[in-house]
Amino acid sequence: MRLTSLFTVALAFVHAGACAADHIPDTGWNTSAELGAITTSGNTVGASVTGKIDARQELENWSNQYILSGFFKEDERSLPDGEMVRLRSAQRISVSAKAAYRLLEEGKKLFVLGTHVDDRFGAYTDYNTMAVGHSTRLYQAGANSVDVELGPGYFSGTRAAGATESGFTVRGAAALRWQLSPSAVFSQTASVERGTSNVHSSAEAALSTKINGTMQMKAAFVARNDTNVPEGKKNTDTQTSLTLVYSF
Numbered sequence: 001m002r003l004t005s006l007f008t009v010a011l012a013f014v015h016a017g018a019c020a021a022d023h024i025p026d027t028g029w030n031t032s033a034e035l036g037a038i039t040t041s042g043n044t045v046g047a048s049v050t051g052k053i054d055a056r057q058e059l060e061n062w063s064n065q066y067i068l069s070g071f072f073k074e075d076e077r078s079l080p081d082g083e084m085v086r087l088r089s090a091q092r093i094s095v096s097a098k099a100a101y102r103l104l105e106e107g108k109k110l111f112v113l114g115t116h117v118d119d120r121f122g123a124y125t126d127y128n129t130m131a132v133g134h135s136t137r138l139y140q141a142g143a144n145s146v147d148v149e150l151g152p153g154y155f156s157g158t159r160a161a162g163a164t165e166s167g168f169t170v171r172g173a174a175a176l177r178w179q180l181s182p183s184a185v186f187s188q189t190a191s192v193e194r195g196t197s198n199v200h201s202s203a204e205a206a207l208s209t210k211i212n213g214t215m216q217m218k219a220a221f222v223a224r225n226d227t228n229v230p231e232g233k234k235n236t237d238t239q240t241s242l243t244l245v246y247s248f
Contacts, residue, residue, distance in 0.1 A: 004050075004131070010140075010247070012155075026058070028058060029055065029057050030055075030056045030058070030247070031053070031247070032053070033052070033053050033245070033246050034051060034218060034243040034244060034246070035050075035051045035244060036049070036050045036243035037050075045076035045084075046073065046076060046089075047073070048073040048090070048242075049071070049072050049073075050071045051069065051070055052068070052069040052070075052243075053065065053068045054067050055067075055198065061102050062099060062101055063100045063102065063109065064099050065098045065100075065101075066095075066096070066097050067094070068093075068094070069095075070092065070093045071090060071092045071093050071239065072084045072088070072090060073089050073090035073091075074087065074089065088120070090121055092119040092120070092121075092122065093117070093118045093119075094115070094116070094117045096115040097114050097115075097116075098111060098112070098113045100135060105138075107136060107137030107138050107140065108134070109134070109135045110133075110134055111132065111133060111134075111151075112131070112132045113129070113130070113131045113133075113153075114130050114131075115128065115129045116128050117247050122160065122233075123160055123229035123233040123234075123235075124157045124160070124226065125160055126180045127158075127200070128157065129154070129155045129169070129171075129193060130153055130154050130155075131151055131152065131153030132148060132152065133151015133153075133171065134149070135147055135149040136148055142179065143179040143185075144178050145175075145176070146174070148172070148173070148174045148175075149172065149191075150170075150173075151170075152169070152170060153168070153170070153171045153193060155167065155170055155200070159230050160229075161230040163230075165198070166194075167195050167196050167197070168195065169194055169195040170199075171192070172191070173187045173191035173192070173198045174188075174189070174190050175187070175193075182210075183210040185207075186205075186207050186208075187204075187205075187206045187208070188203070188204070188206075189203065190203040191203075199226070199227040200226050200231040202223065202224045202225070203223050204222045205220065205221050206219065206220035207219050208245065214246055214248060215245065215246055216244070216245040217242070217243075217244060218241075218244075219240075219241070220239075220240070220243070221239070221240050222238065222240075222241075223236060223238045224236065224238075
């Protein structure tokens with residue numbers, strides 16, 4: 001199936017749920033799914049797909065979050081004999097799970113976080129982390145908020161050249177959410193994991209605009225950086241995307 005057809009199906013799926021309410025309950029599940037796709041033809045032939053599922057569960061004392069995201073890209077290239085073939089030029093899958101326990105003091109939590117990244121063309125083809133720590137809400141005014149996290153962790157990874165690494169890290173993270181208007185929200189997240197041989201950092205800036213009660217259009221810029229990379233690999237990877245987000 002061409003990616004354009006897949007994108008059309010996603011649009012229909014999103015429209016089918018447009019009658020649902022946009023109220024986010026204080027307890028229970030709140031899930032969002034986003035999808036973006038691009039196809040090109042003519043002098044340049046290729047296709048790319050980006051998607052993400054973000055599921056959050058609010059309980060009386062716990063706040064849990066599960067994220068699955070992926071990015072795939074294929075380009076059509078000509079072999080020396082003239083044959084045209086499609087080659088995968090990007091493939092990145094990331095999954096994370098986070099559980100946070102609410103403390104007695106408002107806005108403070110203890111959390112445990114686990115992540116796994118499989119990036120076929122990245123500086124690290126495999127990257128796993130486990131972290132624990134303390135989170136604090138520094139600012140809260142209506143729908144606007146700023147949260148920070150800090151704690152120790154452990155990582156293991158495989159470099160593109162095949163060497164494996166592991167060790168302890170110190171992790172810090174921050175998340176900002178700002179309501180620009182009744183229909184527009186700006187969000188910024190950033191995290192830094194400092195180990196003995198590498199500093200791994202990532203950041204995302206996103207602007208979401210509500211289309212109806214359950215559907216949003218999201219423009220995002222993501223940057224990931226490693227200070228110590230194999231020869232021939234760049235330190236920073238970036239991704240700019242425009243996706244449709246369906247919340248349920």
